Amino acid sequence: MVIPASSTEYVHVPVTAPAGTDLSGSPVKIAVVAHGDNPSADEWMTAEWADGVARLLVGPDGGAVTLTRSTYRVWITFDPPGAENLVRLAGSLTIS
Template sequence: MDRASTEYLQIPVTAATDPTSYPVRIALIPSTTRPADADWHPATWTTIDDIPHAQLLVGPDGGVLTLAVGRWRPWLDIEAGTEHPIIRAPAFDIT
């Protein structure tokens, strides 16, 4: 993703049941660290080709975050009733 771009970062989620009714948060942090409480941002759900995706608008033009050049890792936090999975997604680069 280019540092001047504002777009939704979309992360596919596979689950035994549809997770889109549950609250979801995303943390975007340097790829070698773990998220702290302040790193989490409320996210939304979208479905692409019948696959649920958590999404967060990022970038300098109205995004929740503007990311510097470097390697970033998204983390998902899904509050799914009695389960509360924290999911580490693949890292990506901001150029």
Template sequence: MDRSSLEELLTPVVSASDPTSYSVRVAVLPDGERPEADDWHAAEWKTIGGIPHASLLVGPDGVVELGPGAYRVWVEITAPPEKPVVASPRFSIN
């Protein structure tokens, strides 16, 4: 992804059941960091090819603006009584 690009960051979520009825939040952080309370942003669900994805607009004027570097996306799903948090593989911004 180029740092000047404004686009949807789609993170696939693999689950035994459809998670899209639950609320989802996303944190995008430099690789090696863990999310704190202020890092989370409300996200939306998008289903692509039958796979649910957490969606967040990133880039200039997006929810999150990223500089060059390596990042991970963290996804938190609120599915009472559970609240799973999962991290994506690393990706890079040029």
């Protein structure tokens, strides 16, 4: 995904839940990082569910974070019902 640095918009992360699992009540966080390591605790931002997709508003007009021109790694973590607490690398984001 490519977003201009001047744009404020949602970064969407599709999530496929196991059959019969409702994720809408599960807390979800997204991290957008420029380094190659796993996100640190302070890099996670509270996201929200919208139609089965996790999303985080980014950008200079009220986004959770304003990103400068670079390529970032997008991570997601959520805690579905049960024993698992999932952390996944979701993809990359280029800010132009």
